[in-house]
Amino acid sequence: MHHHQSPEMKACIAECLACFQECLSTAMQHCLETGGEHTDPKHFRLISACAEICRTAAHFMLIGSEHHKHVCRECAEICTECAADCERIGDMQSCVDTCRRCAESCRKMAA
Template identity: 35%
Template sequence: MLLVHEEYQSSFDVAMRCAVECEHCAEACMGMSEMMQCARSCLDCAEICRTVATYMVRGSRYIPHLARACAEICEACAKECEKHNAEHCKKCAKACRDSVEEYRKIASVTAV
């Protein structure tokens, strides 16, 4: 029998990978005035991904609700990063797209 948090292990991994890539992208973009929107989007995305990962660890009943918000924020971050040719932006956009797919699956589950 899986513990509640174990049900979300692969989703947790996706969320944390996105958070890490977003943090890396934000760090690389900071200090460049033309990349400030990218850095801000990445920081917002990293924060929400860490938050949903924490909810997953606890097996919170609010995960589907939070996943909907996460999908929206990750989608916006991916779109921002896709405007740029930097390798870190490409990696971030990919991690965000993977997260969007995962979060949409979770969000489709009816919350208790």
């Protein structure tokens, strides 16, 4: 393992990967199968964007890019928006909680 990664960064990478997995599986399984508001284009794009920015943030930290702070800041913003939208629609508490944990972790990394 890379020794330059702080425990905080390792935790953030784990949160980002967990959020990537949660958002992608929620979108592809829960949202597509549930339909209605769950497949509203605005929501579906947001949850898909959230999965992708989380994967990207984890990648930037894993490769040791100096740009990870900017990506983490954006990730925190998108995760916060995704959590709020999933909460508004309802029946996606796991996604809401995972996005909030990731946003919090990414905010610390961006600081």
